[in-house]
Amino acid sequence: MTIIRHAQHYRTLLKLGAPIVVGQIGNIVLGFADTIMVGHHSMVELAAASFVNTMFMLFVIFAMGFSYGLTPVVGNLYGRGETGSIGSVVRNALAANTLLAAVLLAVLTALYFSLHLLGQPGELLPLMRPYLIVNIVSLPFVCWMNTFKQFFDAIGDTRTPMCVLIGGNVMNILGNWLLIYGAGPLPELGLLGAGLSTLASRAAMAAAMALLFFTARRYAVYSRGFRAGRTDRRTFGRLNALGWPLGLQMGMETAAFSLSAILVGWIGTTALAAHQIMITVSQTFYMVYYGMAAAVAVRVSYFHGQGDLPSVRLTAGAGFRIILATACVVSVPIFMLRGQISLWFTDSAEVCALVAQTVVPLVVYQFGDGLQCTFANALRGISHVRPLMYIAFFSYFMVSLPLGWLLGIRLGLGLAGVWWAFPVCLTCAGGLYYACFRRRLAREERQRLEPKKAA
Numbered sequence: 001m002t003i004i005r006h007a008q009h010y011r012t013l014l015k016l017g018a019p020i021v022v023g024q025i026g027n028i029v030l031g032f033a034d035t036i037m038v039g040h041h042s043m044v045e046l047a048a049a050s051f052v053n054t055m056f057m058l059f060v061i062f063a064m065g066f067s068y069g070l071t072p073v074v075g076n077l078y079g080r081g082e083t084g085s086i087g088s089v090v091r092n093a094l095a096a097n098t099l100l101a102a103v104l105l106a107v108l109t110a111l112y113f114s115l116h117l118l119g120q121p122g123e124l125l126p127l128m129r130p131y132l133i134v135n136i137v138s139l140p141f142v143c144w145m146n147t148f149k150q151f152f153d154a155i156g157d158t159r160t161p162m163c164v165l166i167g168g169n170v171m172n173i174l175g176n177w178l179l180i181y182g183a184g185p186l187p188e189l190g191l192l193g194a195g196l197s198t199l200a201s202r203a204a205m206a207a208a209m210a211l212l213f214f215t216a217r218r219y220a221v222y223s224r225g226f227r228a229g230r231t232d233r234r235t236f237g238r239l240n241a242l243g244w245p246l247g248l249q250m251g252m253e254t255a256a257f258s259l260s261a262i263l264v265g266w267i268g269t270t271a272l273a274a275h276q277i278m279i280t281v282s283q284t285f286y287m288v289y290y291g292m293a294a295a296v297a298v299r300v301s302y303f304h305g306q307g308d309l310p311s312v313r314l315t316a317g318a319g320f321r322i323i324l325a326t327a328c329v330v331s332v333p334i335f336m337l338r339g340q341i342s343l344w345f346t347d348s349a350e351v352c353a354l355v356a357q358t359v360v361p362l363v364v365y366q367f368g369d370g371l372q373c374t375f376a377n378a379l380r381g382i383s384h385v386r387p388l389m390y391i392a393f394f395s396y397f398m399v400s401l402p403l404g405w406l407l408g409i410r411l412g413l414g415l416a417g418v419w420w421a422f423p424v425c426l427t428c429a430g431g432l433y434y435a436c437f438r439r440r441l442a443r444e445e446r447q448r449l450e451p452k453k454a455a
Contacts, residue, residue, distance in 0.1 A: 009299075009311075009318040016158055017295030017322075021288050023162035034194050037176045039273075039345040045191040046346060047269045048127035050276030051120055051261050055111065056135045057279075058251060058258040059104050060142055065250030066100050067093070067146035068297070069242030072383045073235075074154035075301025086155070087225020090213075092235040094147050096243060101143040108136045120265045121272075127191050134195035141199075141206040148209035151222070154298055164208045172201035242385055249376065249388035256400040256425055257282070260418050263401075263408055271415045274354035277345050278419065282362055285330060289323050289370055293377040300381025309445055316378040316437065323374055327366040335363050357416040365423035371430025375437045384440045391432040400425035 034053075039046040070093045077086050112132055115125060149161040178186050179193025189196065214223050257279060264275040296319035303311040334341070338359035342352040376388055400421045407417030 009314050010322065013292065013295050013299060013315065013319055013322060016156060016298060017292040019158035019162040020153065020294050021291035023158075023165040023291070034172075034176060034198070036345055037180050038191055038194050039277075041180055041190050043273055043346055043348055043351075044123065044269070045127055046276060047121070047272045048124040048131065049191055049194070050272045050279070051124065051265060052128050052132050052135065053276065054258045054261040054279055056108075056132065058254045059108060059139065061254040062247045062251035063097070063100060063104060063139070063143050064146055066243040066247035067097055067143070067150045068246045068250075068380055069093075069096075069239050069244075069385070070147065070150040071154045071294075071297050072242065072301040072304075072381055073238065074151060075298055075381065076305035076383075078155050079302035079305035083221055084225055086151075087222040087227070088229025088232075089235055089239075090147065090151050090222065091226045091229045092231050093150070093239055094144065095231045096236060096239045097143040097147045098140070100243075100247075101140040104139055104143075105136065108132075108139065112136065118262060118265070120262075121269050124269070130192050131195045134192065134199050138199040138202045141202040145202065145206040145209055148206075148213055151213070152209070153294060154301070155222075156298065158295070160212060161209065164205050164212075167208070168201040168205035171204060172197050175200055242380075242383060245385040245389045246380060249385070249392040252389070252392040252396045253372075253429070256396040256404075256422065259401060260404050260421075263404055263418050264415060266409060267414055270348065270350045271354060273346065273348070274342065274351045274358065274415055275418075277342050277351065277355050278358045278362065280345075281334065281341060281359075284334075285327065285362075285366060285369060286373075288326055288330065289373040290377075292319060292323050292326065293373040295319070296374060297377035297381040300378050301383075304382045307448070309441055309448075312378075312382065313441060316374060319378070320370065320374040323370040324367070327370050331363045331366055335359060354415050358419045361416065361419040361423055365426050368423055368425075368427030368430045372426055372433055373430075375430065375433035378437050379433060379440070382437075382440065382444075384436070387436050388433070391429055391436070395425045395429035395432070399428055 034049070038049050070089070073089055074086050077083070077089070112129065115128055115132070120128070152158065152161045175197025176194050177183055179189050179197050180191075182188030182193075213219050213226075261272070261275060264271050296315060299315045299319075300312050303309075303315060338356045339352070341359070342348070342355040345351075379385060379388060403424060404418040404421035407413050407420050408415065409417075411417060413420070
């Protein structure tokens with residue numbers, strides 16, 4: 001019986017998570033396409049894109065994490081069959097994410113005017129500034145798209161956002177070809193062209209998801225609830241109470257990579273270009289893991305809403321084993337091709353040598369990354385999110401960044417030294433998330449047994 005229950009969890013997670021993974025791989029293809037096309041246009045532009053993308057990704061991931069607060073709320077309602085209330089929750093989530101976009105735009109504007117203070121190579125600043133402006137303009141569309149994507153995922157419809165994401169990525173690759181190289185009558189815009197193409201694709205994806213939500217017949221019950229609902233303080237407050245810790249947790253995790261770009265910039269332009277390639281490659285692992293981990297969060301939220309704690313535990317365990325198996329499969333070709341990976345992006349022999357050195361810590365940290373992805377999302381599924389930001393602060397700010405500076409700058413190990421900090425911080429975070437998840441479930445089980453004992 002236990003084996004059958006485990007098999008059911010594996011099948012359901014794979015069915016739910018596979019479309020999310022495909023959509024996430026679409027994002028990976030987008031990152032690869034941008035980096036390859038920009039890298040072959042100019043290595044200097046590749047270095048400029050490295051800094052802007054890694055810094056901007058910090059805000060994108062924070063916004064994604066904030067939107068994840070919608071999943072347990074909708075998942076709980078869906079698990080209990082209370083579909084009529086979901087539309088009103090989405091309305092409140094859209095308001096919360098719009099407010100978040102305004103806050104992040106203000107911070108990004110301050111970053112734009114402070115670029116010259118961050119110690120980056122002077123020849124990159126004229127390329128960084130226009131590219132950053134275009135990305136800043138695209139951020140509200142990212143926040144709106146996130147809201148609708150989390151709604152679709154939380155009701156188990158993971159195929160719809162997958163199709164939209166794939167379509168947006170195809171649009172972005174075509175736009176890159178037209179605008180980076182100046183195909184036909186269009187001007188050759190280089191890095192700025194890549195930014196404009198990304199802006200257009202993000203706006204199109206947000207519009208497509210909103211259009212489906214409001215016009216497709218199968219979502220009619222939710223769109224009616226959206227129109228009939230209102231932005232109320234209780235729901236808005238709950239979404240913020242869940243969203244901010246999740247955003248901070250994911251933001252601080254990304255900061256371990258994004259802020260390390262500042263350290264890498266101190267090493268030099270060549271190291272910064274290699275760092276961008278490795279960030280793009282590492283997203284192959286991260287997006288696949290988070291696709292499956294998002295399915296864990298959805299399934300956990302269903303069972304938690306129903307009070308089925310044994311299934312909550314089984315779902316988290318099954319999810320981790322799937323992610324660990326995936327890590328083993330994906331790591332092998334990356335390690336075997338470590339000497340050729342950079343040739344997909346640039347012909348520089350110096351960049352190639354740095355990338356080959358950095359692949360080793362990338363492979364080593366996959367266990368810790370899979371562990372922290374799984375149990376951070378399991379905690380999200382049971383709405384126990386506040387500890388996430390404290391664990392993330394310790395693991396990524398107190399461990400990762402100081403250790404990266406010590407190994408890469410102080411001890412002179414360069415780019416590889418900066419990257420060797422990641423296996424330590426990710427395993428630390430994963431172990432603490434796992435312990436927190438087990439402790440929370442044990443506490444809820446005791447609370448449910450106490451009334452029975454009293455009776």
